[in-house]
Amino acid sequence: MKLCHRLFQSSVGAKMLMAITGLMLTGFVLVHMSGNLILYAGPEKFNAYAHGIKSLGALLWLMRGGLLATFVLHVYLAIKLTIENKAARPVPYAYEATIQATAASRFMIHTGLMMLVFVIYHLAHYTFKIVSPEISALAPGDAYAMVVTGFSSPAVSGFYILAMAALSAHLRHGVSSLFQSLGLYHGNLNPITEKLGPIVASIVFFGFSSIPLAVLMGAIK
Amino acid sequence: MDITLHVWRQKNAKSQGKMEVIEGKNISEDSSFLEMLDTVNETLQESGVEPIAFDHDCREGICGMCSLVINGEPHGPEYGTTTCQLHMRSFKNGQHIFIEPWRAKAFPILRDLIVDRGAFDRIQQAGGFVSVNVGSPQDANCIPVPKQDADKAFDAAVCIGCGACVAACKNASPMLFVAAKVSQLSLLPQGKPEREKRVLAMVDQMKAEGFGNCTNQYECEAACPKEISVEHIARMNREYFRAAALEESPKEGHGGE
Numbered sequence: 389m390k391l392c393h394r395l396f397q398s399s400v401g402a403k404m405l406m407a408i409t410g411l412m413l414t415g416f417v418l419v420h421m422s423g424n425l426i427l428y429a430g431p432e433k434f435n436a437y438a439h440g441i442k443s444l445g446a447l448l449w450l451m452r453g454g455l456l457a458t459f460v461l462h463v464y465l466a467i468k469l470t471i472e473n474k475a476a477r478p479v480p481y482a483y484e485a486t487i488q489a490t491a492a493s494r495f496m497i498h499t500g501l502m503m504l505v506f507v508i509y510h511l512a513h514y515t516f517k518i519v520s521p522e523i524s525a526l527a528p529g530d531a532y533a534m535v536v537t538g539f540s541s542p543a544v545s546g547f548y549i550l551a552m553a554a555l556s557a558h559l560r561h562g563v564s565s566l567f568q569s570l571g572l573y574h575g576n577l578n579p580i581t582e583k584l585g586p587i588v589a590s591i592v593f594f595g596f597s598s599i600p601l602a603v604l605m606g607a608i609k
Numbered sequence: 610m611d612i613t614l615h616v617w618r619q620k621n622a623k624s625q626g627k628m629e630v631i632e633g634k635n636i637s638e639d640s641s642f643l644e645m646l647d648t649v650n651e652t653l654q655e656s657g658v659e660p661i662a663f664d665h666d667c668r669e670g671i672c673g674m675c676s677l678v679i680n681g682e683p684h685g686p687e688y689g690t691t692t693c694q695l696h697m698r699s700f701k702n703g704q705h706i707f708i709e710p711w712r713a714k715a716f717p718i719l720r721d722l723i724v725d726r727g728a729f730d731r732i733q734q735a736g737g738f739v740s741v742n743v744g745s746p747q748d749a750n751c752i753p754v755p756k757q758d759a760d761k762a763f764d765a766a767v768c769i770g771c772g773a774c775v776a777a778c779k780n781a782s783p784m785l786f787v788a789a790k791v792s793q794l795s796l797l798p799q800g801k802p803e804r805e806k807r808v809l810a811m812v813d814q815m816k817a818e819g820f821g822n823c824t825n826q827y828e829c830e831a832a833c834p835k836e837i838s839v840e841h842i843a844r845m846n847r848e849y850f851r852a853a854a855l856e857e858s859p860k861e862g863h864g865g866e
């Protein structure tokens with residue numbers, strides 16, 4: 389398969405895979421956020437939603453597998469490309485200047501690695517329930533109580549909000565950038581794609597962060 | 610005007626270089642950046658110091674030889690301007706000016722501010738050409754080129770191969786240069802027969818030379834003295850996917866569209 393080799397080994401191909409996996413992860417993030425916002429509809433609705441996901445059975449495992457593969461590929465390529473990029477300039481400039489690149493674009497690997505740490509913590513916290521004894525003590529079906537218990541700790545909530553800031557910065561550059569990687573740069577399209585990154589970034593930040601904030605402020609009990 | 614230069618000095622390709630401070634006295638505001646260096650070099654020579662080695666040729670912004678990173682910006686602070694077309698009035702009296710060579714693994718330093726840009730030649734040789742059979746010349750107008758395509762190809766063709774895109778890129782990626790060449794040739798009918806082979810070979814060579822990968826930060830576009838648009842990078846990406854897909858079915862791959 390020459391095509392496979394081209395996708396993984398060439399600079400342009402690898403960027404296309406980054407863009408596709410990035411787009412899929414962004415899709416997941418938006419769906420996940422929408423699901424979380426059901427929390428505001430109360431415990432019954434939210435627990436029913438959580439139960440709905442659990443009862444997907446084989447389909448759920450298929451989706452989890454796909455998501456994991458996408459994530460692993462994204463992280464693998466990110467690290468590979470970043471190592472190559474660092475190696476391409478072994479001696480840095482004595483006078484380092486940036487003409488117009490955004491901060492978000494310059495810290496993609498850092499915000500990305502923060503996401504990696506966060507995802508591992510997040511899974512341990514709410515999926516495997518091995519971080520906090522209070523959560524492991526809860527009744528298995530009560531996702532609502534789990535969220536409220538988890539976020540009543542200011543330290544935990546603070547960490548989640550910080551992680552969402554990192555994700556938001558990642559998406560600010562990433563969502564606009566992926567169009568260029570796929571070759572979709574065009575005078576008529578650019579005004580939209582340029583704004584899409586910052587818009588998605590804001591939606592994701594406020595959508596996710598509102599939940600730990602609401603729990604901390606006692607709006608969700 | 611008086612200025613303080615911080616210049617990268619390096620004896621040869623093998624030796625260790627370092628930044629050195631050199632004073633520039635009585636520089637005319639109307640002199641170009643390279644003329645300023647000439648003045649400084651004369652003073653250095655008079656006092657028995659080896660003059661600063663830097664690349665230059667046409668001094669009129671068309672050859673792409675001049676290649677200095679000035680205060681962190683390739684070709685200096687003026688937009689759409691080569692180093693040779695930059696004037697000292699863009700700087701202030703008493704200013705400290707840092708002058709460094711293009712920094713990239715694929716552009717090894719030969720001496721002081723001069724780098725070897727042979728990597729660009731090898732990328733160009735990998736596919737940046739059209740093959741023409743010898744014989745009596747054709748009438749130039751017998752190959753119709755749509756005006757729109759001709760304009761776009763010309764926008765790409767103004768690339769002078771200076772390498773500022775690499776120097777500006779945080780990843781030392783030459784995507785803007787390679788894209789300009791791929792774009793220029795693939796847009797024109799003369800470039801169609803080698804359309805697929807060209808983009809695949811040039812992108813491969815770019816990697817083999819040890820350049821980095823694009824992260825769509827567009828520092829290249831901001832530094833390019835010829836204002837080449839990153840739109841050409843998108844076109845090259847499309848060309849690459851198309852060629853890679855056609856490569857799977859070789860019969861369709863030949864002869865272009």
Ligand code: HEM
Binds near residue numbers: 493496823
């Ligand atoms: C929820 C998880 C994540 C999402 C939604 C996401 C999304 C994206 C998107 C949309 C892009 C743009 C692709 C392009 O420019 O073509 C991208 C690029 C990138 N991501 Fe992620 N990503 C995630 C996790 C990660 C992780 C864990 C890492 C780090 C190890 C990472 C590192 C990178 C890097 C280095 C880039 C390339 C940056 C560039 O080309 O400017 N990402 N990501």
Ligand code: SF4
Binds near residue numbers: 768774775786832833
């Ligand atoms: S694209 Fe611009 S910066 Fe890059 S080599 Fe061509 S003229 Fe120089």
Ligand code: FES
Binds near residue numbers: 667673674
């Ligand atoms: S010396 Fe020829 S472009 Fe500057």
